[in-house]
Amino acid sequence: MVLIYIDHSEKEIKKSSHEAISYGAAIAKQLGCSAEALLLGTVNDDLTTLGKLGASKVHQLNNESLNNFDAKVHASLIATTASNLNAEVIVFAHNINGKAIAPSVAVKLDAGIVTGACSLPSLQNGFEVTKTVFSGKAFASIKIETPKKVIAINQNSFGIQNYDSSATIEEMNLPIPTASVKVTNVNKIIGEIPLTEANLVVSGGRGLKGPENWGILLDLAKALGAATACSRPVSDSDWRPHHEHVGQTGIQIAPNLYIAIGISGAIQHLAGVNRSKTIVVINKDPEAPFFKAADYGVVGDAFEVVPAFTAAILKMKHNE
Amino acid sequence: MNILVCISKTPDTTAKIAFTEGNTKFDENGVQWIINPYDEWYSLVRAIEIKEKDPTTNIHLITVGGPEAEPIIRKALALGGDEAIRVNSNSNDSYVIAQQIAAIAKQGAYDLIMTGKETIDYNSACIGSMLSAILDLPYVSLANHLEVNGNTATIQREIEGGEETNEVILPMIISCQKGMAEQRIPNMRGIMAARTKPLKVVDPVATNAHTSIKEFSLPPAKTGVKLIAPDQMEELVKLLKEEAKVI
Ligand SMILES: Cc1cc2nc3c(=O)[nH]c(=O)nc-3n(C[C@H](O)[C@H](O)[C@H](O)COP(=O)(O)OP(=O)(O)OC[C@H]3O[C@@H](n4cnc5c(N)ncnc54)[C@H](O)[C@@H]3O)c2cc1C
Numbered sequence: 001m002v003l004i005y006i007d008h009s010e011k012e013i014k015k016s017s018h019e020a021i022s023y024g025a026a027i028a029k030q031l032g033c034s035a036e037a038l039l040l041g042t043v044n045d046d047l048t049t050l051g052k053l054g055a056s057k058v059h060q061l062n063n064e065s066l067n068n069f070d071a072k073v074h075a076s077l078i079a080t081t082a083s084n085l086n087a088e089v090i091v092f093a094h095n096i097n098g099k100a101i102a103p104s105v106a107v108k109l110d111a112g113i114v115t116g117a118c119s120l121p122s123l124q125n126g127f128e129v130t131k132t133v134f135s136g137k138a139f140a141s142i143k144i145e146t147p148k149k150v151i152a153i154n155q156n157s158f159g160i161q162n163y164d165s166s167a168t169i170e171e172m173n174l175p176i177p178t179a180s181v182k183v184t185n186v187n188k189i190i191g192e193i194p195l196t197e198a199n200l201v202v203s204g205g206r207g208l209k210g211p212e213n214w215g216i217l218l219d220l221a222k223a224l225g226a227a228t229a230c231s232r233p234v235s236d237s238d239w240r241p242h243h244e245h246v247g248q249t250g251i252q253i254a255p256n257l258y259i260a261i262g263i264s265g266a267i268q269h270l271a272g273v274n275r276s277k278t279i280v281v282i283n284k285d286p287e288a289p290f291f292k293a294a295d296y297g298v299v300g301d302a303f304e305v306v307p308a309f310t311a312a313i314l315k316m317k318h319n320e
Numbered sequence: 321m322n323i324l325v326c327i328s329k330t331p332d333t334t335a336k337i338a339f340t341e342g343n344t345k346f347d348e349n350g351v352q353w354i355i356n357p358y359d360e361w362y363s364l365v366r367a368i369e370i371k372e373k374d375p376t377t378n379i380h381l382i383t384v385g386g387p388e389a390e391p392i393i394r395k396a397l398a399l400g401g402d403e404a405i406r407v408n409s410n411s412n413d414s415y416v417i418a419q420q421i422a423a424i425a426k427q428g429a430y431d432l433i434m435t436g437k438e439t440i441d442y443n444s445a446c447i448g449s450m451l452s453a454i455l456d457l458p459y460v461s462l463a464n465h466l467e468v469n470g471n472t473a474t475i476q477r478e479i480e481g482g483e484e485t486n487e488v489i490l491p492m493i494i495s496c497q498k499g500m501a502e503q504r505i506p507n508m509r510g511i512m513a514a515r516t517k518p519l520k521v522v523d524p525v526a527t528n529a530h531t532s533i534k535e536f537s538l539p540p541a542k543t544g545v546k547l548i549a550p551d552q553m554e555e556l557v558k559l560l561k562e563e564a565k566v567i
């Protein structure tokens with residue numbers, strides 16, 4: 001059996017977990033077994049609809065206290081459940097919480113783990129999974145040598161599949177370990193699209209000259225419904241908040257569309273964004289290295305190009 | 321307070337990524353090695369800041385690696401560690417590495433074990449979480465702020481679209497990222513002092529690897545950029561909609 005861990009926040013299942021369920025269901029199909037999901041805590045989503053993503057059953061530990069994430073507690077409950085259900089493969093989204101618990105679960109189950117997976121396992125020579133390495137600059141095929149396997153799948157690398165079925169819900173009863181982490185404050189940036197979950201990202205670099213010029217970028221992001229990001233010097237100079245910094249030492253993202261405005265395309269920047277499906281570069285210097293990594297490029301002054309781009313998008317949306 | 325800081329060695333961020341031996345090994349030819357930026361800039365510097373506030377703090381550094389990791393661990397000592405341990409193993413299996421660090425951690429009474437967010441070569445983001453399971457200690461990952469008061473750590477960690485504040489009773493494990501501290505450059509005094517600081521080399525404990533690397537590959541090169549004139553933005557929108565199908 002393949003067990004998929006469902007991550008949620010604010011009572012909503014994360015998009016990355018939807019992808020993880022479809023990925024787990026595809027592995028279950030390869031192995032000829034069932035795909036079942038595990039939810040710790042409570043959500044507003046209708047759990048039977050997870051069948052559409054490929055889960056035949058949802059095991060739920062229906063306890064509000066688990067809505068606060070505690071890596072030690074969650075890992076322990078997941079490992080116990082996986083043992084009880086005799087799961088062969090345990091799948092996580094390689095997102096913030098997945099990174100915190102999947103390796104713990106692997107240790108507890110004596111399972112080999114591949115994090116940052118980006119394809120289905122190959123079963124030709126044992127069990128091999130391809131993952132991104134060198135911050136997206138290369139791939140490695142990793143063989144898992146143990147009978148049990150843990151895989152954390154990269155966000156936005158396995159499409160959501162549609163199954164015509166619905167999941168049954170099974171409530172579990174497990175003793176909950178004492179919390180080791182007390183959550184004293186949660187500070188969500190209201191109304192903003194979280195960068196790691198975003199399909200569309202508009203990003204700015206030092207070419208925009210100063211924080212006072214970000215209006216044109218924000219207008220473009222708003223027109224598209226995109227999240228915003230920036231290069232490292234921009235966040236280092238406090239023009240933009242730290243959580244927007246993408247790159248080798250910032251956040252790594254893989255949206256469908258990444259629009260880079262006034263960013264030169266240094267190798268450390270590319271390391272955070274080169275898994276994006278489509279890259280648009282707007283830069284006044286035709287020699288900017290970013291053009292080599294781009295799908296579409298505009299050589300021009302951002303202060304003229306960006307407002308025109310925004311206007312063209314609004315016009316397209318208006319005509320839809 | 322006793323802190324154990326995990327230090328790993330990674331290729332410089334501009335290193336050419338190439339492979340040898342039938343694409344089974346990373347080509348180390350001409351590669352400059354650095355301390356993994358997350359370990360150096362964020363985790364180690366924060367440990368040093370804690371020691372600057374409370375000089376009774378001990379900072380031990382650990383690296384699991386061959387002799388070629390020594391310049392890296394010396395640099396970490398020059399920045400401010402008190403003593404260092406190198407476990408002489410070249411494994412790149414996260415489970416084996418975590419077992420080595422755990423074996424050392426069990427010998428010292430560490431209040432805080434600090435790691436970086438991930439290594440920039442294998443990007444596993446595994447060690448901290450594995451240590452939590454092996455040592456049965458609380459774990460907070462992707463922390464960008466840490467204060468220690470008596471036996472309580474107050475930590476800010478990243479969550480999707482925001483931040484969360486956590487309180488944890490020590491001992492614990494924490495993985496660090498941007499925001500935690502500012503990059504420092506070792507000064508002459510630090511470099512001189514590092515020469516005489518203790519660096520102990522120990523043999524690895526026996527453990528079986530759970531994984532092995534079979535093959536590396538490089539992503540297909542982009543086919544070339546399509547240039548659109550600055551006054552043709554409607555054309556760009558059309559391409560994104562109809563050709564790339566991303567909006
Ligand atoms: C170890 C290490 C880790 C690093 N990690 C990261 C990381 O995670 N993320 C990151 O981003 N960087 C990182 N860097 C820094 C990186 O090397 C670059 O310095 C940085 O990405 C450059 O930022 P930038 O492109 O915004 O600025 P610049 O390199 O200054 O580029 C500005 C660009 O704007 C263009 N421009 C100027 N005016 C206009 C205009 N009016 N219209 C259009 N275009 C214009 C210019 O032609 C230029 O290409 C790291 C560096 C090191 C050494």
Ligand SMILES: Nc1ncnc2c1ncn2[C@@H]1O[C@H](COP(=O)(O)O)[C@@H](O)[C@H]1O
Pocket residue numbers: 326327328329356358359382383384385414417434435436437438439442443444445446447448
């Ligand atoms: N060989 C190693 N020796 C010591 N610490 C390591 C080693 N590998 C990884 N770490 C630590 O674990 C963190 C996460 O690494 P990883 O899980 O390999 O991505 C790194 O930032 C280091 O702090």
